[in-house]
Structure formats: structure tokens, C-alpha cells
Amino acid sequence: MSKSAELHDLLADGEELTIVCHNNPDPDCLASALALGRIAAHAGIDERRILYSGDISHQQNRAFVNLLELDLQQFDPESVGERAADSLVAFVDHSVPGVNNEVPEDVPVDVVIDHHPAEGIDARFADHREEVGATATILTEYVHELDVAFDQTLATGLLFAIRRETLGFLRGVTGDEYDAARILHEFADPDMLRRLSTPAVSGATVDAIADAVDNRVVRGSVLISHVGRTNERDALPQAADYLATLEGVETAIVFGIVDDEIELSARSTDSRVHVGNVLRDIFEDVGSAGGHREMAGGQIPLGVFADLTADGTDAELVGIVARVVTNRLVSGLKLADESGASGGSSASDTSGAPAESGTDGA
Structure with a gap:
């Protein structure tokens, strides 16, 4: 049958x-x-x-x-x-x-x-x-x-x-x-x-994509960026799609804070990389991530990040999240830093915050 x-x-x-x-x-x-x-x-x-x-x-x-x-x-x-x-x-x-x-x-x-x-x-x-x-x-x-x-x-x-x-x-x-x-x-x-x-694009989406362009960090053929805090969840995959077209970039990963979660979106044309498995391996202890070889996403609860800046500003929270997530990606992807050394620091090494922030379904 x-x-x-x-x-x-x-x-x-x-x-x-x-x-x-x-x-x-x-x-x-x-x-x-x-x-x-x-x-x-x-x-x-x-x-x-x-x-x-x-x-x-x-x-x-x-x-x-x-x-x-x-x-x-x-x-x-x-x-x-x-x-x-x-x-x-x-x-x-x-x-x-x-x-x-x-x-x-x-x-x-x-x-x-x-x-x-x-x-x-x-x-x-x-x-x-x-x-x-x-x-x-x-x-x-x-x-x-x-x-x-x-x-x-x-x-x-x-x-x-x-x-x-x-x-x-x-x-x-x-x-x-x-x-x-x-x-x-x-x-x-x-x-x-x-x-x-060809639907109309909101100004907030354009602003989020512009932030991703401004905040981009490129290591070899990998681009990592963030949009800070945004209400435009769907700007993340749009930014990843756009940044993946930059000359020399084969893998683009964009993240941002949406409500009480860190959202990630990734795109890759690198035949050596299964970007879904990459995100899953890097973030499975703190959230939920995965997807296909060429397209993936994930969610991480803010958890301890929010506690760290309970008495601080939202800008401080964005800064910590940007630093921790970027360094996790650099370490997990084994990217060379600017001095040529392979990335190996953990999220807690960089921020002083423990990497674990709980788990959640994606």
C-alpha cells in the first residue's frame, strides 16, 4: 500500500x-x-x-x-x-x-x-x-x-x-x-x-538586517553576526540569506534576542559543513538547535544571561549575549582568531558566566 x-x-x-x-x-x-x-x-x-x-x-x-x-x-x-x-x-x-x-x-x-x-x-x-x-x-x-x-x-x-x-x-x-x-x-x-x-518589507526588518551587516565578523569563509534585540524574529533568516551571498562567505550565522530567547539562523554552501549538526553540537547543552546541511536554526533561553544584568541595562545584556554566543561559535567551529590561533575558549571563559542556561524545545 x-x-x-x-x-x-x-x-x-x-x-x-x-x-x-x-x-x-x-x-x-x-x-x-x-x-x-x-x-x-x-x-x-x-x-x-x-x-x-x-x-x-x-x-x-x-x-x-x-x-x-x-x-x-x-x-x-x-x-x-x-x-x-x-x-x-x-x-x-x-x-x-x-x-x-x-x-x-x-x-x-x-x-x-x-x-x-x-x-x-x-x-x-x-x-x-x-x-x-x-x-x-x-x-x-x-x-x-x-x-x-x-x-x-x-x-x-x-x-x-x-x-x-x-x-x-x-x-x-x-x-x-x-x-x-x-x-x-x-x-x-x-x-x-x-x-x-515580493511582499512589502517593514522598516524594522530593514533596520535589523542593517545591524547584522554592521556587526558582522568574518573568519575565513565563516561570517558571524547579531542584530541585538529585535521584535522582528524573521529578520534573522533574511539577514542570514543576505550575508551568505557576500563574496568569500560560505557559512553565515546570525543571532539576536527575541523576547526571552536568543534566536539563531544559519546558512551554508560549504560542502564540508552540515550547519544543522554544527548548531546542534554547539548549543545542545544550553538550548535547542539543528536543521539541514545548508539551512538551520536554534533557540536558547536567556536564562542566566538575564540574571547577570538584572540591575544593569539592556545594552549590557546584548553585549554579554553577543560575546558569549560569538565565542561559542568561534570555538565550536574551530575558527582561527585574528592572531591565527584556533578558537578554543568556551562561553564561560569569555564572559565569566556559566555556559548552561537551561534547555528548551525549538
Whole structure:
């Protein structure tokens, strides 16, 4: 039995489906949720909802939600807690409770569809394909195989998600993405695709990217920078994308303080570096990080950093965070310092603060 048929059979036994997006969902997650909802409707499930945690702040993500008129609801832990046997919970574009989502770790999950590296996936149905470039690629395959109708909204959403996740078919793309795009092309709305690709950028986002440009430190082919404190969470991946295009730079890592966490975003074209593994290894004792070979992210609770400057200024906190995180990256990546010596100091060596600040799900 194909994976699509297996999924359809499982959904056909359900009466209600709750689709949980990861924190701060992107187009790949949102389009996949939309597609899974359409498959569930095809299987006879009338009660469907899409939940998300965090913010939809990136201008492209906001445009995506608005133009496709997605019906989203804020996540409530009670909505995935005790439930009837015919009420199903699905994850798209993430896979493990408590990791990049607000779902309690003991909640059973019925459906997982994802392409991100992960361990410990436990679900009645799981399709976990790290080798493909986008979760939307998998959902396109399902919709096509199950003869679910591709209307303009669904096709446009899936095609844009694949394009965005693969950076215009240039990053982590496989033949499956091209096959999916061929299927979706005849149904998608070209005008809507153009509007999604060129949304307005806020002044705060531009300011954050400018700060990343000003604060950059380059060691060989690696660039490390920070944006200080910002409310524009999605400026970090945009800054990383931009800085990764600088001449001579193969790996760009940008971080900043967002609310009560340190957020990181990384990009790499260096075939010797798996940037997801790099971030995970460097920060697994203080937070949560990981991702793909070319694209990764992470979150670190402020924890002890905030305590160190309880009586000080926010500028002092930013300075400590910038120093500690930069030196952890320099040490973990074994970068040469300005004198030519290999970086080897720990975060606590630099700031006097212990490296541990607790752990948190990403």
C-alpha cells in the first residue's frame, strides 16, 4: 500500500482532525497543513482545524496567510489533550511533541509528515523523508495520487512553499521538487505567485538586517553576526540569506534576542559543513538547535544571561549575549582568531558566566 493510501485509510476512520503547525510557521508548514486538510475532507472528515504557536511575522508568511485566506487558530494545549478515539492529531513540517511546538511531550500523535532531521518520531502514521527538499513536496504527491482536486489556492500555496523552501530551486532541491512543480504549474495562479514573492518589507526588518551587516565578523569563509534585540524574529533568516551571498562567505550565522530567547539562523554552501549538526553540537547543552546541511536554526533561553544584568541595562545584556554566543561559535567551529590561533575558549571563559542556561524545545 502506498503512503498516500495508508494515510487516507487512517483519516477515513476519524471524525475530527487537528493539524498542528510548528512555532512561527513558514509557507512550507502552512501549505502542507492546507493540503492535509483537503485530504482529510476527501476522506470524510468534516471537523478540521489548523493550529499554530508563536507569531506569523515574516512579511512573506503574512502575505501567504492573507492571500490564501487561511483559517488559522492559536494553539491551546487543551485542544490536543484528552480526546475521543476518532479525534486525530497531525504534525506537518515537524515531528516530535515539545520540539519546535508547544505540544506537551506526553501527547500521542496520529500523523507526522516532515522532511527535517529528527529522532524519536512516534506516530500511527509517519512519513519522514529527510532527503526531499520540502514537506510540501510530500503533500503534493499525496494530493496527486489520491485524486484530490488541485484548486488555484492549494496549488499556488504548495508551489510557492516548495520554491521558498528550496530558495528558488537552488537549495536542497531534488527531482521530487521538480516533479511536484510540474504537477502544480497548470493549476497555480502566476499573479498570486508574484505577489507572494515580493511582499512589502517593514522598516524594522530593514533596520535589523542593517545591524547584522554592521556587526558582522568574518573568519575565513565563516561570517558571524547579531542584530541585538529585535521584535522582528524573521529578520534573522533574511539577514542570514543576505550575508551568505557576500563574496568569500560560505557559512553565515546570525543571532539576536527575541523576547526571552536568543534566536539563531544559519546558512551554508560549504560542502564540508552540515550547519544543522554544527548548531546542534554547539548549543545542545544550553538550548535547542539543528536543521539541514545548508539551512538551520536554534533557540536558547536567556536564562542566566538575564540574571547577570538584572540591575544593569539592556545594552549590557546584548553585549554579554553577543560575546558569549560569538565565542561559542568561534570555538565550536574551530575558527582561527585574528592572531591565527584556533578558537578554543568556551562561553564561560569569555564572559565569566556559566555556559548552561537551561534547555528548551525549538
